[in-house]
Amino acid sequence: MSIKPFDPLPLFPHPTLTAITGVPTRATIKQLEKENKDNARRIRSTRAPGREGHLRLCYTLADYNARPIMAAANQWIDPIHPGPRANIPDGATAANIARLTNEHQFSLQEFDTFEAVEHALIKTAMAAIEPVYYVALEDPDEGFTQLRYIDLIVHLLNSMDNSPMRTSTTTSKHEHKVDTYPTTRTTLRQINKAIAFARGHDPITDRAALRSGLDNLEKSGVFPRAMESWNEKPDDEQTWENFKTHFTAANRERRRKLTTKQAGYHDQHKPTTPTTKKAPTTHSTSTMHPAPPTWPTAGPMEPNATSRTPA
Numbered sequence: 001m002s003i004k005p006f007d008p009l010p011l012f013p014h015p016t017l018t019a020i021t022g023v024p025t026r027a028t029i030k031q032l033e034k035e036n037k038d039n040a041r042r043i044r045s046t047r048a049p050g051r052e053g054h055l056r057l058c059y060t061l062a063d064y065n066a067r068p069i070m071a072a073a074n075q076w077i078d079p080i081h082p083g084p085r086a087n088i089p090d091g092a093t094a095a096n097i098a099r100l101t102n103e104h105q106f107s108l109q110e111f112d113t114f115e116a117v118e119h120a121l122i123k124t125a126m127a128a129i130e131p132v133y134y135v136a137l138e139d140p141d142e143g144f145t146q147l148r149y150i151d152l153i154v155h156l157l158n159s160m161d162n163s164p165m166r167t168s169t170t171t172s173k174h175e176h177k178v179d180t181y182p183t184t185r186t187t188l189r190q191i192n193k194a195i196a197f198a199r200g201h202d203p204i205t206d207r208a209a210l211r212s213g214l215d216n217l218e219k220s221g222v223f224p225r226a227m228e229s230w231n232e233k234p235d236d237e238q239t240w241e242n243f244k245t246h247f248t249a250a251n252r253e254r255r256r257k258l259t260t261k262q263a264g265y266h267d268q269h270k271p272t273t274p275t276t277k278k279a280p281t282t283h284s285t286s287t288m289h290p291a292p293p294t295w296p297t298a299g300p301m302e303p304n305a306t307s308r309t310p311a
Helices: 026-042 061-065 094-128 149-162 184-198 206-220 224-231 240-268
Strands: none
Touching: 026 094, 026 149, 094 149, 206 224, 206 240, 224 240
């Protein structure tokens, strides 16, 4: 007997989370977590007390069971797959067969619900975040199928300060720091942190790191010549270590040209101080007795003008 796949998304109070534009911050990630916690609570579970639902998916197992509400209840135990069919011993009675079959179906449904809710939480979170901020967690063969929701959240919190995206800033009227694309340094930092984080979970291979870095930099469009020269390398030279060396040098050259260009821009737009020509100074023959000031001579009176007679 097959069970129809369960889709919890239509039951979520927040099927579409508040979008995060640009670099995720602690505030935006906290809002995302808050909305997805509401979603997780909406799907009930017999393993949690009250209205907890599947809130356990938003915590590590240890942290969830350490919460006060769980201290007074039975500790949460993640459901496990019960196997493809019920384990019915030989000679079981019809009543026992029915009971074991029902227990197996319930366990299977409970496991499928747990997995479906987690996948829905991941789906809503990824839809709210730009892919560049979680692409390092993608497995080259299985994609994100083995990713846990809480690991995604931890990854975002750990890497948000070293995100490869930068917003452009203006420092003066004529000076712009234009670096709005992923740089090699920040891309490598993000991928290396993802590798270090994944060592205790699902390790990221050099192949996955390499593909993530290439996809990231290719989408930026900043290194067209470096990408061409990289693709011309033999396959055995396209390694993760060579990737770091190759694009670090390309990024250094890019920044050098950008700095030179900006310096030229400032020279062209450097404000000039207008020079005021000084009138030639006429010196009298005697510096001790300067010439008396001259006054305008009386001219003809304008028509309709009224003459003033001293009192």
